[in-house]
Amino acid sequence: MESGGIIISSGAQQVESEKRSDGLVHVLALLNRTREWLLIAFLLYLLLVAVSMIGNGFNMAAGENAKDLFNFARNPFTGLVIGTVATALIQSSSTVTSIIVGLVAGGLPVVIAIPMVMGANIGTTITNTIVSLGHIRKGIEFRRAYAAATIHDFFNLLSVIIFLPLEIEFGLLDKIGAYLSSLVYGGNSMSMKSFNFIKPLIQPVLKTIQEIASGLLPHPLSGIIMILLGVTTIIAVITVIGRLLKVLMVGRVKKVFHWAVGRGPISGITSGTLLTILVQSSSTTTSLIVPLAGNGIFTLRQVYPFTLGANIGTCITALLAATAITGPTAGLALQIAFVHLTYNILGVVVIYSIPFLRNIPLRLATTLAKATSRNKVYAIAYIGVVFFLAPAILIIGSNALGW
Amino acid sequence: MxxxxxxxxxxxxxxxxxxxxxxxxxxxxxxxxxxxxxxxxxxxxxHEDDNLTSDLEEFWGVLVSDMREFFDHRKKRSQHRH
Incomplete structure (x- = not known):
């Protein structure tokens, strides 16, 4: 009897100790998660400081002449190529558009920045194309993966073909962006200007950095260092945030995906947007779908709206970055962020709602994937034409025409 | 009917x-x-977009071997003609 009692008592103790250890594990996991979220909050703060640093750096280095520094990019095709190449090299459109927001705050005219933003959309497509190239040895899987990757490329190219001429001729996006920005930064008392809580958070740190830079370095080197530091910080911050969010957001990503499956294109676009906001990277969103399309689980028609949503979701970073800008250029910084958002929403609305236009990226991606699976040289030729030859021809041609 | x-x-x-x-x-x-x-x-x-270098290496390997095969085939054909 007594030994039975001891066994029961030791069993109860074991259960109690397991419960305690489970509780400890739970608390540790919670602490770890809180630490990671605090780190993300700090990184977001750094992002806002970094964007402001670029603007202030330009003011310090060039003052009123900052605008003239960007004259080399007056040709819209040059701007387009700069945006494309910069994004392809950095592998993040969010980073490039955030830098553009900072540059606009520093004096880059919005008219020059618009083609750069369009270029960022094209540049970001190279990431999932490279991901699909990794499936090269898998025959039909490669064909499907490559089509799923390049459909995003063709959509973004078509979007530029439609909207860049409209922008050059009528300043369509410029006007919409200015209108939306004026709604936020309007003269009335309800404007964002009156309750901008970000300014008091950022200004002290920014002022300190500015004072240190001006104290240690002569003019205009101090400004240049501020710009470089700002750009480097943005690249680093967005990379680290992306890595952290990929781990922290897995559960939510699954939920969004489960919800969207089998519901049609609108929910495809919505889920692509939400996922990109969750992981703060359109490259991640468009790349994760490549293997899923490659192994035939998702069809090209299902993948298509999802990648378009990624275009919209990626705009959130630039919008966030624009809130950091204060002073006379704040409205312009917000304007370029709105231009990015408007451009991507209009692209989806116009191209996806017109069946003829909607089918162009589908057909081109399918044809290119078929050709590339037969002859791999087409993949190199495609990258060469889209990212090198076509931009070079556009710049040389437009310069020759005196644009 | x-x-x-x-x-x-x-x-x-x-x-x-x-x-x-x-x-x-x-x-x-x-x-x-x-x-x-x-x-x-x-x-x-x-994490698909974290392995871009290995994706490119994989593609490059296949491309080079395909090209080598193509040129070898062409060379053999021209030798055969001569």
């Missing part, structure tokens, strides 16, 4: 159409199930 034969054929067509609808629904159900299963493994796909 007699009325009876026509009726029989129409019944068969209707039955086949019903069967087709059933098969399509089954296919859709299977596809949806597979998609939900794949979503459960999404964490392994979230």
């Amino acid at each position: 007699t009325d009876k034969t026509q009726e029989e054929l129409e019944t068969k067509i209707a039955r086949l159409e019903q069967y087709l609808v059933k098969l399509k629904a089954e296919l859709e159900k299977t596809r949806l199930r597979e998609q939900h299963e794949a979503i459960e493994q999404i964490d392994q796909y979230l």
Whole structure:
């Protein structure tokens, strides 16, 4: 009897100790998660400081002449190529558009920045194309993966073909962006200007950095260092945030995906947007779908709206970055962020709602994937034409025409 | 064709159409199930854009071997002609 009692008592103790250890594990996991979220909050703060640093750096280095520094990019095709190449090299459109927001705050005219933003959309497509190239040895899987990757490329190219001429001729996006920005930064008392809580958070740190830079370095080197530091910080911050969010957001990503499956294109676009906001990277969103399309689980028609949503979701970073800008250029910084958002929403609305236009990226991606699976040289030729030859021809041609 | 034969054929067509609808629904159900299963493994796909160098290396290896094969084949053909 007594030994039975001891066994029961030791069993109860074991259960109690397991419960305690489970509780400890739970608390540790919670602490770890809180630490990671605090780190993300700090990184977001750094992002806002970094964007402001670029603007202030330009003011310090060039003052009123900052605008003239960007004259080399007056040709819209040059701007387009700069945006494309910069994004392809950095592998993040969010980073490039955030830098553009900072540059606009520093004096880059919005008219020059618009083609750069369009270029960022094209540049970001190279990431999932490279991901699909990794499936090269898998025959039909490669064909499907490559089509799923390049459909995003063709959509973004078509979007530029439609909207860049409209922008050059009528300043369509410029006007919409200015209108939306004026709604936020309007003269009335309800404007964002009156309750901008970000300014008091950022200004002290920014002022300190500015004072240190001006104290240690002569003019205009101090400004240049501020710009470089700002750009480097943005690249680093967005990379680290992306890595952290990929781990922290897995559960939510699954939920969004489960919800969207089998519901049609609108929910495809919505889920692509939400996922990109969750992981703060359109490259991640468009790349994760490549293997899923490659192994035939998702069809090209299902993948298509999802990648378009990624275009919209990626705009959130630039919008966030624009809130950091204060002073006379704040409205312009917000304007370029709105231009990015408007451009991507209009692209989806116009191209996806017109069946003829909607089918162009589908057909081109399918044809290119078929050709590339037969002859791999087409993949190199495609990258060469889209990212090198076509931009070079556009710049040389437009310069020759005196644009 | 007699009325009876026509009726029989129409019944068969209707039955086949019903069967087709059933098969399509089954296919859709299977596809949806597979998609939900794949979503459960999404964490392994979230890091696809972290391995770009190895993706490029993989592609480059295949491209180079294909090109080598192509030029070897051309060389052999021209030698054969001569």
